[in-house]
Amino acid sequence: MIFLVEETLKRIQSHKGVIGTMVVNAEGIPIRTTLDNSTTVQYAGLLHQLTMKARSTVRDIDPQNDLTFLRIRSKKHEIMVAPDKEYLLIVIQNPCE
Amino acid sequence: MEIVYVYVKKRSEFGKQCNFSDHQAELNIDIAPNPELAEQFVERNPVDTGIQCSVSMSEHEANTERFEMETRGVNHVEGGWPKDVNPLELEQTIRFRKKVEKDENYINAIMQLGSIMEHCIKQNNAIDIYEEYFNDEEAVEVTEEAPSAKTINVFRDPQEIKRAATHLSWHPDGNRKLAVAYSCLDFQRAPVGMSNDSYIWDLENPNKPELALKPSSPLVTLEYNPKDSHVLLGGCYNGQIACWDTRKGSLVADLSTIEFSHRDPVYGTIWLQSKTGTECFSASTDGQVMWWDIRKISEPTEVVIMDITRKEQLENALGAISLEFESTLPTKFMVGTEQGIIISCNRKAKIVCTFSGHHGPIYALQRNPFYPKNFLTVGDWTARIWSEDSRESSIMWTKYHMAYLTDAAWSPVRPAVFFTTKMDGTLDIWDFVFKQCDPALSLKVCDEALFCLRVQDNGCLIACGSQLGMTTLLEVSSGLSTLQRNERNIASSMFERETRREKILEARHREMRLKEKGKAEGRDEEQRDEGLATDLEALVSKAEEEFFDIIFAELKKQEADAIKPKPMPDLFCTSGQRKKRHHLSGSLPLGSTDKMPKYERAKQQHGREKKQRQQPSSEEVQVAQEGEEATGERVGDEEEEDLA
Numbered sequence: 001m002i003f004l005v006e007e008t009l010k011r012i013q014s015h016k017g018v019i020g021t022m023v024v025n026a027e028g029i030p031i032r033t034t035l036d037n038s039t040t041v042q043y044a045g046l047l048h049q050l051t052m053k054a055r056s057t058v059r060d061i062d063p064q065n066d067l068t069f070l071r072i073r074s075k076k077h078e079i080m081v082a083p084d085k086e087y088l089l090i091v092i093q094n095p096c097e
Numbered sequence: 098m099e100i101v102y103v104y105v106k107k108r109s110e111f112g113k114q115c116n117f118s119d120h121q122a123e124l125n126i127d128i129a130p131n132p133e134l135a136e137q138f139v140e141r142n143p144v145d146t147g148i149q150c151s152v153s154m155s156e157h158e159a160n161t162e163r164f165e166m167e168t169r170g171v172n173h174v175e176g177g178w179p180k181d182v183n184p185l186e187l188e189q190t191i192r193f194r195k196k197v198e199k200d201e202n203y204i205n206a207i208m209q210l211g212s213i214m215e216h217c218i219k220q221n222n223a224i225d226i227y228e229e230y231f232n233d234e235e236a237v238e239v240t241e242e243a244p245s246a247k248t249i250n251v252f253r254d255p256q257e258i259k260r261a262a263t264h265l266s267w268h269p270d271g272n273r274k275l276a277v278a279y280s281c282l283d284f285q286r287a288p289v290g291m292s293n294d295s296y297i298w299d300l301e302n303p304n305k306p307e308l309a310l311k312p313s314s315p316l317v318t319l320e321y322n323p324k325d326s327h328v329l330l331g332g333c334y335n336g337q338i339a340c341w342d343t344r345k346g347s348l349v350a351d352l353s354t355i356e357f358s359h360r361d362p363v364y365g366t367i368w369l370q371s372k373t374g375t376e377c378f379s380a381s382t383d384g385q386v387m388w389w390d391i392r393k394i395s396e397p398t399e400v401v402i403m404d405i406t407r408k409e410q411l412e413n414a415l416g417a418i419s420l421e422f423e424s425t426l427p428t429k430f431m432v433g434t435e436q437g438i439i440i441s442c443n444r445k446a447k448i449v450c451t452f453s454g455h456h457g458p459i460y461a462l463q464r465n466p467f468y469p470k471n472f473l474t475v476g477d478w479t480a481r482i483w484s485e486d487s488r489e490s491s492i493m494w495t496k497y498h499m500a501y502l503t504d505a506a507w508s509p510v511r512p513a514v515f516f517t518t519k520m521d522g523t524l525d526i527w528d529f530v531f532k533q534c535d536p537a538l539s540l541k542v543c544d545e546a547l548f549c550l551r552v553q554d555n556g557c558l559i560a561c562g563s564q565l566g567m568t569t570l571l572e573v574s575s576g577l578s579t580l581q582r583n584e585r586n587i588a589s590s591m592f593e594r595e596t597r598r599e600k601i602l603e604a605r606h607r608e609m610r611l612k613e614k615g616k617a618e619g620r621d622e623e624q625r626d627e628g629l630a631t632d633l634e635a636l637v638s639k640a641e642e643e644f645f646d647i648i649f650a651e652l653k654k655q656e657a658d659a660i661k662p663k664p665m666p667d668l669f670c671t672s673g674q675r676k677k678r679h680h681l682s683g684s685l686p687l688g689s690t691d692k693m694p695k696y697e698r699a700k701q702q703h704g705r706e707k708k709q710r711q712q713p714s715s716e717e718v719q720v721a722q723e724g725e726e727a728t729g730e731r732v733g734d735e736e737e738e739d740l741a
Contacts, residue, residue: 005198009207012214015215023207031198031203080217082210084209089211091218093221095221
């Protein structure tokens, strides 16, 4: 089972354009990351808050709704956040141009 | 009225303590209202008062205590580690991480999230949703507006006796000023007391001219020096050349001596491109073109006589009415003559070639600023475009207008646009990449004739001068003053195409002429001479017949157009009545001659004239004339037989 996890993460990392992958827990501790520590910590802290905000927004509008995915497209790349109850999977990708 | 209340107090009681006690109200004074006082006042009716129907509110101000704020950055250091784990120790963190990775929750979460994430990553890789299509194409400006022009300003001749504005010149820098030459071009019909002044107008101030130029004889042309905007050159009605310096005032700075000047009014003056910027040349209807240097204006530096037989005889010279010089071709210049011939010459004072095709004096002559090989001329009732290669005829021409064309100019920004002015006061704007048969825009500027036209360098403003000295400033819509896409190519290809067509036609004509020449040489020479005399008469009468036929056909067409809306019976009526006249010799029903169409009457007239000529004896002519007056019908009958 554990190596399935490994494989999944490796597969994600190997996709075209993916710059970095990281898994962060609810407290903001990076469990698994392919980027350096300081960047990871920054991403973890900021994106956690953003995800919380996004989730609360969605639920405020419709309490039966929930956030499934968050995508932030910026000039340089796209940050994709898949939230879970306890963990966050964050992938930074450069959309092909 | 003084109201006084008196009370008494004993002196011994002064300073005693006051004891207050109740007292009944006492009426001291009662002043009754005096209605007579009301007379001194006027009752105000109605009374305006403002009232407001709202909640009454009061305004208060409050200020909080000052709150000190400071901006600081926070460095996100690792946090969230449980208490037992020291974030700085690598071992401990790794151990923690490994523990988490073994957690079942973690595994499930990752599997789920992983699949969602992969889906999105693949999506991103598959298609770029923010792709810019059509990045290369520039925004196509589709200006659907119709061409238009509107009058911005009108400058009227401040003089009482109105003179025609015969020439205009824009100020070379910035085009904020306009120099207008006023004169009366009618031969010896200039009204007494007409002023000789010409004016420089500032566009901002249409009420009063900025400067008046006072020559000794009215100016026919006036030009600013393109190199020195203070110097102006004027050609006078008496043939002299005068120049002004606006810094020095309104009197002539320099004047050419009358013995060496032109003998007729100077119709064209142009500044030349020279290092000193003081050279110019002028042309006049006396057949001479003279070159001058302003510094020594007493004598021309060079004189050329416009004699196309190249014998330099002044008697044979053609009067020059317009002059053309393009600074990109400094060695060539062109002269438009009164006889309708354009003479192209080069600087070495030699006549290179002539172009003929106009029936009347050539009032305007200008090369196309984009394609100098093609030039525009205006004369009689048409405007024609010529190419230097085609000498026999113009390559493009407008239809014959109702009124005489007086001036024309190319647009300096669009190679296919030119402007013309007419004697009936209309300004036409032609755009031959848009429409070739008619002007793109035709504006009636004023009721009197327009004499001259000048376009400003930006192609937007046009000034035109009229017969009563009124100069109108018009602004043209942006569609006509901005270069369209491909316009240069289209215009040049049109010019080339027309030139080629003319060349082909020329070649064919030449062939035909050669053939005829060959035939003619075979005939006997003497026979030709004899035949010539009688032939002449026959030719003349034949030509007249043809001429009248054409005119009648025109009139007939016009009549037919006019008659068309009327009901049919009328036509039958006239023909019936005509038939009647054959049988009846008595008096005609009165209305018939009126109902006869104009062309019939005109034909009758022509027939009468012909008869007069064919019967050279005066008696018969007289009889015929009397006969006509007395008995209209009889002549009518004769005419009917004639026509039948």
